[in-house]
Amino acid sequence: KAGVTQTPRYLIKTRGQQVTLSCSPISGHRSVSWYQQTPGQGLQFLFEYFSETQRNKGNFPGRFSGRQFSNSRSEMNVSTLELGDSALYLCASSLADGGLFSYNSPLHFGNGTRLTVT
C-alpha cells in the first residue's frame, strides 16, 4: 500500500503571499489531519477532516484553512503568509471512523512540506 504523499516537498514564499499544500492519504483512510512542526513549538495540531467535513480544529488563526475532497485527498491553505509560518507541515491519515484518536487506527504521517517564508 502506498503511504501518505505530500506535495510539494519544499516551498519558498514571500510574506503576504498565500500557499496551498496537498496531501493524498493511504487508500481507504477517510480521516486526514494536518500539523505544523517548528523547533520552538514542536508538533501542533491544525485541523482534521473526515468525509469532506472538518471534524476537529486546533488553535490556529483563520489564515489557516483546509478542505477534503470526495476521494479523501486534502489541501491546506495559508493566506497572508507571515515569517512565523515557516515550518514543516505534516499531514496524517487514519481509519479513525469514530474520532481522531481511534484505537488500532494510528496516524500515518507523510514526510511533510517544508515551507520557508522570506
Place this chain on the structure above:
Amino acid sequence: LAKTTQPISMDSYEGQEVNITCSHNNIATNDYITWYQQFPSQGPRFIIQGYKTKVTNEVASLFIPADRKSSTLSLPRVSLSDTAVYYCLVGSQQTGANNLFFGTGTRLTVIP
C-alpha cells in the same frame, strides 16, 4: 488534559536496551498510549500502542503500570539507525483537538 512529560534527550550505546518513560498523570479511563518515532525531515512513524500491562511487537515493547500514570517504551539492542525523536501520545475517541498533545518528545542519540 492528558498532557505528557518526557525526558528531553537520552544517549545510549549501540547494542544496549533503551527505556524511555512518559508521564501522563491525568490519563482518562478511555485513553490509550501511542508512541511514534521521527527522523529528521520525515513525518512521525507509528511504533506501538497499548492500554495496560505490556504490549510487544517486532520493534519495541510498551510497559504500562496498573495506575497507568506513566508508560515506558523499551527498545531492545538499539542501533545507530534508532537515533530519532520519540513521542508519547495519550488519547481516545473522546479526545478533542485541544487535547491532542505531542509534546517535545525525547531525542535519543545512539553512540557507536
